[in-house]
Amino acid sequence: MTESFALVSGVDAPTEEWWKRAVVYQVYPRSFADSNGDGLGDLNGIISRLPYLATLGVDVIWLSPIYASPQDDNGYDISDYQAIDPVFGSLDDFDRLVADIHRLGMKLVMDLVVNHTSDEHAWFRESASSTSNPKRDWYWWRKPRDGMTGGEAGAEPNNWGSFFSGSAWEYDPATGEYFLHLFSRKQPDLNWENPQVRGAVYSMMRWWLDRGVDGFRMDVINFISKDPALPNAEALPGALYGNGAPYYNAGPRIHEFLREMNEEVFAARPGEYLTVGEMPGVTIEQAALFTDPARREVDMVFQFEHVDIDHGPAGKFQSRPFDLRALKQSFGRWQTGLAAAGWTSLYWDNHDQPRVVSRFGDAGAFRVQSATMLAAVLHLQRGTPYIFQGEELGMTNVPFSDVSELRDIESLRYYSEATGVHGLTADEAMSNIRRVGRDNARTPMQWSGEGNGGFSTGTPWIASNPNFTEINAAEQVGRDGSVFEFYRSLIELRHREPAVTDGVFKLLEPEHPTLFAYTRTAPDTQLLVLGNFAETHIDVAQFADWRGAETLISNYPTAPVDSPLRPWEVRVLRR
Numbered sequence: 105m106t107e108s109f110a111l112v113s114g115v116d117a118p119t120e121e122w123w124k125r126a127v128v129y130q131v132y133p134r135s136f137a138d139s140n141g142d143g144l145g146d147l148n149g150i151i152s153r154l155p156y157l158a159t160l161g162v163d164v165i166w167l168s169p170i171y172a173s174p175q176d177d178n179g180y181d182i183s184d185y186q187a188i189d190p191v192f193g194s195l196d197d198f199d200r201l202v203a204d205i206h207r208l209g210m211k212l213v214m215d216l217v218v219n220h221t222s223d224e225h226a227w228f229r230e231s232a233s234s235t236s237n238p239k240r241d242w243y244w245w246r247k248p249r250d251g252m253t254g255g256e257a258g259a260e261p262n263n264w265g266s267f268f269s270g271s272a273w274e275y276d277p278a279t280g281e282y283f284l285h286l287f288s289r290k291q292p293d294l295n296w297e298n299p300q301v302r303g304a305v306y307s308m309m310r311w312w313l314d315r316g317v318d319g320f321r322m323d324v325i326n327f328i329s330k331d332p333a334l335p336n337a338e339a340l341p342g343a344l345y346g347n348g349a350p351y352y353n354a355g356p357r358i359h360e361f362l363r364e365m366n367e368e369v370f371a372a373r374p375g376e377y378l379t380v381g382e383m384p385g386v387t388i389e390q391a392a393l394f395t396d397p398a399r400r401e402v403d404m405v406f407q408f409e410h411v412d413i414d415h416g417p418a419g420k421f422q423s424r425p426f427d428l429r430a431l432k433q434s435f436g437r438w439q440t441g442l443a444a445a446g447w448t449s450l451y452w453d454n455h456d457q458p459r460v461v462s463r464f465g466d467a468g469a470f471r472v473q474s475a476t477m478l479a480a481v482l483h484l485q486r487g488t489p490y491i492f493q494g495e496e497l498g499m500t501n502v503p504f505s506d507v508s509e510l511r512d513i514e515s516l517r518y519y520s521e522a523t524g525v526h527g528l529t530a531d532e533a534m535s536n537i538r539r540v541g542r543d544n545a546r547t548p549m550q551w552s553g554e555g556n557g558g559f560s561t562g563t564p565w566i567a568s569n570p571n572f573t574e575i576n577a578a579e580q581v582g583r584d585g586s587v588f589e590f591y592r593s594l595i596e597l598r599h600r601e602p603a604v605t606d607g608v609f610k611l612l613e614p615e616h617p618t619l620f621a622y623t624r625t626a627p628d629t630q631l632l633v634l635g636n637f638a639e640t641h642i643d644v645a646q647f648a649d650w651r652g653a654e655t656l657i658s659n660y661p662t663a664p665v666d667s668p669l670r671p672w673e674v675r676v677l678r679r
Contacts (some may be wrong), residue, residue, distance in 0.1 A: 105578060123378050124447065124605050125481075126163035126665070127595050128213070128490045132455045133170050134178060135194055135548050138560035145454060145548075145559070147193035147201050153551075156577065158495060161595040164378060165205055166213040166321050168455055169479055170198070174224050176290040177268075177513050178455075178546070181213075181222040202316040211380055217672035218305045219327045220291040221631045227304075228292050234281050239268070242283035242301050242601035244426065246273075252346065254280055262336045265345025269517040272348065275673040282332070284526045286327060286352065294329045296361055306368040309521050317563045319378030325362070326383040326390075331354030340417070344525070353385045359393065360400035371400070380449060382406040388441035395446035404447040404488055409652060411457055418498070421518055426464060428637045432620055436611040439486055443608070452493035458544040462501035466672060470639055471498050471575075476590040476659040480674040481635040482618045483594050486609050491591065493549050497580055498587040501544040502569045511566045515541040549619050552578040593657055599627070601678075605628045618642055619669070631656070632677045636669040643668050653679040 137149030147170065157165060169179035172187040176507040179189065188195055205212045221228055248254040261282055266270040266289075274289040275281040284293045286548045294301050309320065311507035330352040337346030357592050362381070370377055374435075381402040383395055391405045406675055413431050416422030442448055452460035461467050465474030475498035483489040502538040504510060507519050507530070515537045522533040543566060551558030557572030569575075580586035598604050609625030618638035624631040631649055636642050648666040656676045664671075 107211045120563070121397075121403075122376055123488055123587065125355065125599060126268055126378075126488060127161070128164040128166050128488060129160070129162040129451075130166045130168065130492045131548060131642060132168045132493055133310065134168075134565065137545050137551070138564070140368075141560060141562040142191075142327075143560050143564045144191050144237065146191065147188070147197040151197075151201050151204055154204055154208055154210075156581070158210065158296065159581065159592070160491075161592055161599070164211045164213055164318070164490075164541050166490070167215060169215045169217060172219075173413055174222055174290065176222070176288050177474070178493060178511075180217050181220075181224075181288060181291045181641060182217055183222040183224040183569060184226070186311055199252055199315065207318065211317070211378070213319045213321055213377075214312055214317050215323060215534065216309065216320035217323040218294060218324075219291045219324045220285065220287060223290045223292055227294075231292075232276060232279065232283070235281065242295055244295050245279075245281045245473060246279055246284070248275075248526070253563055254282065261344035262334050263339060264334075264337055264348035264351075265343070268514050269521045271345060275392070276672040286324075286348075291316070293330075294328070296357070297328075297332060302364065303368075306365060309365075310373075313373065313375075313377070318376065319380070321380040321406070321498040322380050324384060325381045325402070326354045326358055326386055326394075327352050329358040329361055331355055345655070349385055354383075355392050359399070359401060362394065363399065366400045379403045379408060384408050388438055388598070390446065391438075392442055392444075392446040395442065395448070404449050406449045406451070409438070411452075414463070415540075416499055420540050421522070423539060425537070428617060428620065431464070432611060435485060436609075436614065437514040437612070440608040443486070448487040449490055450485055451490040451492070452478060452482060452486040453495045453545060455489065455492065455545050456542050457483065457492075458540050458542075459501045461498050463540075464546070464637070464638060467500040470672045471500065472585070472587055473659050474671075475587045477635045477637075477672045477674040479587075479591055480593055480657060480659075480676060481633055483598060484604055484624065484631065484676060485609070486605075486624070487623070490599070492545060496588050497550060497575055497577060499575055500569065500571060501538060502547055504534060504541070504543065507534065509567060510537065510541065510543050512542040512546065515543060546638075548572075550576040552576050590657075590659060590677050597657055597676075601629050601631070602626060602627075607631060613646075619632075619644070621647075630679055632665075633674070634665075634669060634676075635674045636672055639671040641668040641670060650679065 133145050136145040137153050138145050139148035161666050170192045171182045172184035172189045173179045188198055192644045228244050230237050231243045235301050252259035258270050260273040260480040266272045268288050275282050285291050337348045339346040379402040380417050386407050393403050400517050403603045414424050416424045443469040461475045461480055465478050548557055548559035548568045554571040556564050557568045580588035603624045603626040607626040612621040613619050619642050620635040621632050645666045650665040654676050658671050658675050660670050
């Protein structure tokens with residue numbers, strides 16, 4: 105299939121901020137393409153599909169972690185930063201991947217996971233070996249609470265909870281102390297207060313850049329600076345643990361650390377690089393500082409406000425009815441707040457999010473229309489768009505029926521706590537997981553209607569979505585009206601239309617419950633984007649003054665601009 109694809113060019117000419125006109129495609133290697141039939145995606149599988157990505161027209165490929173790992177959190181628990189996990193291949197395979205990506209005119213961004221390591225990393229093994237080991241202070245170790253015995257309930261140094269359920273502290277009987285882990289107990293947090301830790305991280309980053317890597321997406325990078333006092337945190341009513349975020353989210357030295365990283369790793373190095381800070385809970389004001397070019401911290405942030413819009417007070421597994429007005433207001437705030445200086449990432453899907461067509465769209469009769477509308481209203485805002493594998497096909501959430509079908513540590517721990525502590529039934533817990541669980545994004549890429557969607561000749565590590573026979577790349581590439589071809593046209597539009605990069609964003613009709621409308625205004629051009637978030641028609645007569653404007657892209661046959669928007673329709677016009 106891939107050999108017949110025609111290649112398209114990406115960004116035409118390098119500029120200081122080339123990434124503002126770029127589109128990034130995230131590959132989750134474990135689920136992308138399996139070359140050897142072991143049921144796990146690998147580097148050679150990615151290499152075999154690079155022509156597909158070049159045909160789509162993306163400029164940057166972001167790889168989720170491929171480092172050596174026990175795979176407790178699917179590779180985000182790293183045991184050796186300078187080794188490829190054998191399940192994915194070898195360093196020789198990686199070097200070939202980099203060379204082929206560059207040959208096709210694209211760039212490669214690696215995942216940088218340095219808030220924590222695996223507990224099987226050599227650094228942590230040394231740190232845990234004794235309280236006097238030179239690397240003891242490379243991680244956060246604390247004694248049990250005064251008057252309590254380590255390992256007893258309540259003896260943890262503070263009341264912080266882990267993102268993966270339970271306490272954020274794990275007791276080590278061998279040394280009689282606890283270590284901090286904001287995520288899995290097998291993901292101990294590095295102590296960035298120690299300059300030796302920072303130096304080791306910067307050295308590792310330079311090593312990858314020397315191999316040809318073009319930048320890093322930095323996992324939860326705003327968590328690396330913590331209040332050294334590690335105080336108790338406020339606990340919401342009914343919560344088992346306190347929310348420690350005020351003491352580790354954008355902590356006291358975060359800007360210092362990021363500026364130091366830029367100076368030590370990138371400042372003196374020739375070339376074009378991309379630095380993306382994934383920052384849960386970051387505010388607009390903080391993001392403006394992190395991404396102001398004059399401050400030299402990161403190029404753009406990955407923020408979460410818009411993908412938290414349907415989460416309840418108790419977190420992602422508690423649903424809140426979707427409200428388009430809240431979503432528009434969120435986007436509008438970020439567009440306005442970063443207009444003067446700063447930059448953001450534009451995304452719906454990634455390895456941590458459910459499929460947007462199932463979440464905010466219509467995965468049934470209007471799947472194609474809603475998938476394409478969602479793409480356009482996102483990509484044409486100010487920022488750098490990201491596509492997660494399969495999003496360009498309109499892949500959907502998965503009808504998981506039983507906990508045995510799940511693989512994600514977050515969902516499995518939620519299920520255990522929800523049914524064992526909070527009294528939910530198995531059906532209730534599974535319903536919540538089907539809606540927002542991370543495994544929705546991690547099922548195999550759907551290449552064809554053949555067995556396992558063409559992902560593997562073996563048994564996949566997680567079962568394919570049953571709808572791969574209808575939703576797959578072979579059925580869409582080159583077919584007019586497909587989700588894939590719409591994405592390709594959308595990427596081409598971004599590359600050729602300066603107003604998409606530079607135009608001023610203005611949100612229109614902010615209180616309309618089903619219409620997403622905005623303009624992008626450049627000195628000589630203005631764009632109008634209209635998106636219908638409903639399966640009913642919407643009257644848009646108020647835009648009659650746009651009659652005669654050029655239609656740039658639409659997911660229906662062209663119609664007068666002021667004629668009613670059809671179900672899940674998007675119209676993009678220029679004048």
